[in-house]
Amino acid sequence: MRDVGKRLLQLIPILFVITFLSFAMMHLAGSDAVEQKMLNTGETASAETVDRARAELGLNLPFPIQYGRWLKGLVHGDMGVSYVSGKAVMPLFFSKLPATLLLTLLSVLLTVFISVPLGILSAVYQNRGIDLLIRILSFIGNSMPNFFTALVLMYLLAIIHPIFPVISGDLSLRSAALPSITLAIAMSAKYIRQMRAVVLKELHQPYVTGATARGVRFSTILFHSVLKASLVTIFTLLAMSIGSLLGGTAIVESIFMWDGVGKMAADAIRMRDYPVIQAYVMWMAVIYVLVNLAADLLNRLLDPRIRLGEEA
């Protein structure tokens, strides 16, 4: 438990450095919300108007001072107001969170349901027809950019066969189906391969040969020993994926008009909406630390060997 507290404390310096870094990055990126908005509306404002708009947002100040101001607000629990929509960042961010959480949950579940059985199948039937087929499928999944998968799925499952809607109307399973499948395809493609490799490795362990020789049923070996041993790998991988999914998936969320954190981040980055970007960056740091912590705890639970090692 002491360990957990320590890990959580580490979050503070990470947050500090990362938010500063992102401020610096944005400064480096040039342009700002005022300019981006003018660009979108085609407005021809005078230099004075632009300067005034910048001054109102504090964009005319040197960036360390801007950062200081933001930090001061944060300490007082104020994350500022979006430069673009004029809404308070904190409630805005929390209003986007449920959508991303739902998408994360669904796509991870789908991924597990697809990749675990397929990975096992592929390993057990190594180098036979079904293995080949699964591997080819995984190569295809691995070589389709997200936006392409999304379009193909929309075409197949919303137009040719109108089962799911193209755009999400609400936070329902039906709405979430296409974006989750899109994400699950890309992730499964990767995990099938990992799963296959892990199971293959386990299958060639001496204990498997031994058990087979003793006449233990293969399915028992597979489910009791091999799968259990593979869990560590699966959980580690999933932890990483969950981390990046919780940060929202800019492309998939944008395409499906899924009103989540990733779309918010992509929009904010394009518009140079600093306060919103900061909220996003902080969220990413928090989930990174939490997910790693969770993964470590889980690993210790599942694989007692690690406790002895120095890598823990």
Add this chain to the structure above:
Amino acid sequence: MNKWNKKMVKKLLAALLAGGLVLTGCGSQESSSGNPIPSAAGTSGAEAASPTVQKGEKTFVFGDTTFNSENEEANINPHDTYCGWAAIRYGVGETLFRFTDQMELEPWIASGYDQVDDKTWKIQIKDGVTFSNGKAVDAAAVKACLEDLVSVHERAAGDLKISSMEADGQTLTVKTAEQNPTLLNYLSDPYGCIIDMEAGNQNGIVIGTGPFAAEDLVTDDHLTLKKNKHYWNGEVKVDHVKVRTISDGDTLALALQSGEIDAAYGMAYASYPLFKNDYYAFSTITTSRAFYAQMNEQSGILKDDAVRKALAMGIGKEDFVRTLLRGYGEVANGAFPESFSFGRDVKAEPYDPEGAAKVLEEDGWIDTDGDGIREKDGQRLVIRWLTYPSRQELPLLAEASQASLKKIGIEVKVNVAADHNTLVADPSVWDVYAAAFVTCPTGDPLYFFSTHCLDSSAKNRGGYHSDRIEELARQMDAAFDPKERGTIARQMQQQILDDHAFVFCSFLKMSIVRKASVTGLDAHACDYYELTKDLDIEAA
């Protein structure tokens, strides 16, 4: 591996299939059905998901790429940045006057006006106009609205130059601080949308006089509207409207195909062929959004008038419009489309590659080393073409020009940069800047010149200067008669074309794509009006 239990595999496979079927099974059989586009469009696809009709009431769903906070349309309060566009487009509010498709003014909430003197206007408000809450609109209500507008909306205050207003029954007297020939034009800008100030503004929702009243608004996601039962200008045919923000053009097209939306605004040209069939209809009109190339007069190579002239003659506008814009554009001569009165009778250099080659040759630009690119005094004829990606037409224009100019021995180096605004400020890094601009948003022809061609213009990026243009601008500033302003506008266009300061390539043809069952939804030249009382949707 031979000891492998076959039963187990089967179980595993079955479980897998059961799970996978839901996800993938449905797509597989379709490949045999041949060309899927019409079938998808009309039959099961459209209706299964159609939200059109519920218990005798008509619901219309509109997909729009532009309704978002990035375009400064976070809500529908016209006194907030560009939100008036949403208020007008979605039929929540109306302005005193409105634009015809020739960009001439006609009365809307107002019934007419008198110009008392250079600075005084008397505007008559129609009798019987009401807000959607039933309250009658009189001069006092309009005055309260406009007073709030000029006090909180900087751009409006600058355009209108109103110094004082007086309300008397249905007559509103407006005094301007200086003479303002375009007062009525600017009152017809979306920010001039008349709203009920007493009703206030709940979360960006205002009460206007339009055929629809707003119910619910989620920034960057949707706006729901209901029929205005008190509408002053006739019966409204549709009961409920949902405006969906869909930022991705392909998603928009797919949502229309699947029937989730009934009409779409802002679709990519590439998707148009999908809707060229009996199940859909287009409403298309030429707008004053111009795609133009602005010359950098400070650049060494473009100081040479012959080079600028050759550029004007060598850019294949026709090919660009016909092939790359798929005909959804109008080849431009001057700064305004020919459908506008001041857009006619302007002569630009015609497309003439041989002529352009001759012009260059006579000026001493000759391809001496045989690489296809001309040189003069050891300098290769290379043009740095700066443009940006956010308008889908601009990269197309850059590539089309690159190809057509190569034929006359000019090499074009294209830089499609998202941060073009920073780059364009440095005249040493570009020669030609290609951009998109609505040259005549409020029917005022001076607007383009005052923003682009004068010494004081913010967008005079190439440092163009002409004494005659400065003089003509002063003349137009003082001219009230629309005919006279039109004549001056034509002279100004001719001057900048003769100076080869700009090449106007094309105007955007704006399209609204709708299901065939939708009627009364038309595109307008000013791009302000979309949903009206005439909007209707047939029960499927």
Add this chain to the structure above:
Amino acid sequence: MRRKKNLVRLILTLIPVTLFLLSAMLAPYLCPFDPDAQDLASSLLPPGGRHLLGTDLYGRDLFSRVIAGGRISILSTLVLVGITALAGTAAGVLSGFMGGWIDALIMRISDLFLAFPGLVFAMALAAVLHGGVWGAVVSLALVNWPKYARVARSETLTVRKQTYIEAARLSGDSSLQLIFRHILPNIAGPLLVTATLDIGTMMMELAGLAFLGLGAQPPASEWGNMMSDGRSLLQTYPWIVLAPGFAIFLTVAAFNLMGDALRDYLDPTSVTGKRRGRRRKGRRP
């Protein structure tokens, strides 16, 4: 026996990879048409005839563009994976070998980069480098090196415990000699495998950034960019998207197959289980 079979397999999988690399290098000589030459009169021609894979909206020959695009795509992906792996390995080996505060420092820095969203890097670098594929490459490298650092570190820790390292140290080898003679050769395998398998992922990441307007921009004929550019034509002129898509598929498959073969060759645990045994020993203090 098995090892020999694996070697044959490795060599077999090297053939397509070599072909792709060759076509990337020789792209200018292989294109039947100028990949950037427009011919608006022959816009959107279907595959077949003079244009093997058809033409795009601008009437450019797709086959030539796919080949020319391979040059940019394969090159940028290889550079990306290369610098990511090299930088990550250097940091990881240093971390694992030196231990102590250097280790702690490097690991904390890698934490920062892992926790920092790549999109923000991509945005900043796209602006600084004026768009283009290299901004995307650098930003992806920045967020991905820690992965290699972690692998390299843990492998180094394992190797460092081996008796022959102690022996070498006692016989007077300097740290640098130890790293280059003993540690790097021993940890290269797993890293190389990770890198090969990463190629597909990185190609996708580059395509994604292109889609968001933060990667390669038109008119560059980079595969991901070609797909993103042509996506609106998927229903009407599918070959424009499918041609680069299929090229990506073939490349990713080729590199992945090679990665698998490489792993089996370098790490034939499947037969002997020796390596695993050694590792376990290594973990015990």
